[in-house]
Amino acid sequence: MNMTFDRCALTGYALTQENLKPVTGSFVEYETEIVGRVKITLPAYDELINGDFERYLIAGICKDRTLKDEDPILIDSNFIREGYKKLNPLTAFEEKCASFLMYLYQAGGMENKEFEFYSSKDFTLAFADPEEFKRIMDQLVQDNFLKIRATNNLSQRRNLYRRVKLTNDGKEKVRKRLPKMPLFGLVSQEITTGDIEMD
Incomplete structure (x- = not known):
């Protein structure tokens, strides 16, 4: 072949x-x-x-x-x-939105990092095609989870999203999805004073 x-x-x-x-x-x-x-x-x-x-x-x-x-x-x-x-x-639209929000958080959004995305290049980050990626971005802005300072419409229905940041609501939404850290060590620790009669 x-x-x-x-x-x-x-x-x-x-x-x-x-x-x-x-x-x-x-x-x-x-x-x-x-x-x-x-x-x-x-x-x-x-x-x-x-x-x-x-x-x-x-x-x-x-x-x-x-x-x-x-x-x-x-x-x-x-x-x-x-x-x-x-x-x-991820196949459901809401799952893709939540996953992309988590990606942003872990990629620096938790530290207030700004991002730049091209709808024709970064769509795979959301398990989406370029058109669905634009809808995901729109949804996250509408839900007040993202702030986009500038959107440039490029040729052939492509968008450039500049100065994209997670909002405080977006960060909080992600934090609610993060696993909680249990306090295992505190439950099983034995505390001693060094005094045999007291212990």
Whole structure:
């Protein structure tokens, strides 16, 4: 099978030789800023390029694993049909909003860091396609969880969100979702005074 790998199978965006690792077997590996690390079998690459699959969910899985510094999952024909579902990717709009809010918090939002996002580039952070990413941003602003100082409408219905910050309400929403730290050490500690009769 003589194939060229000039596009990301998940986004359709162009790949450069710098993105690609040498093809040494029955799969191709590449890494982009948008999807992170991808490892995909040759048949699945062809199917994704030519078929109708949940590309953006799979792209979100790849990006999430890359951010967590986990090895890329091998994307094969079974994975693009049903296998990805075993990883429970975010599918509901509200889940995607909550997950993106958590990402912002952990990426520096808790320290009042400002962000910049392109709807055509950063959508994988929310397991969304570019259009849904814009709706997620709108929803988080509407809920008063995000403040966006400037939105630039770029060509081809793309948006640039500048000076994005979590609001106090957004930070509080995330803190409520964080696991509580139990006080294990205090429950099982033995306290002694050093006086044998007293202890």
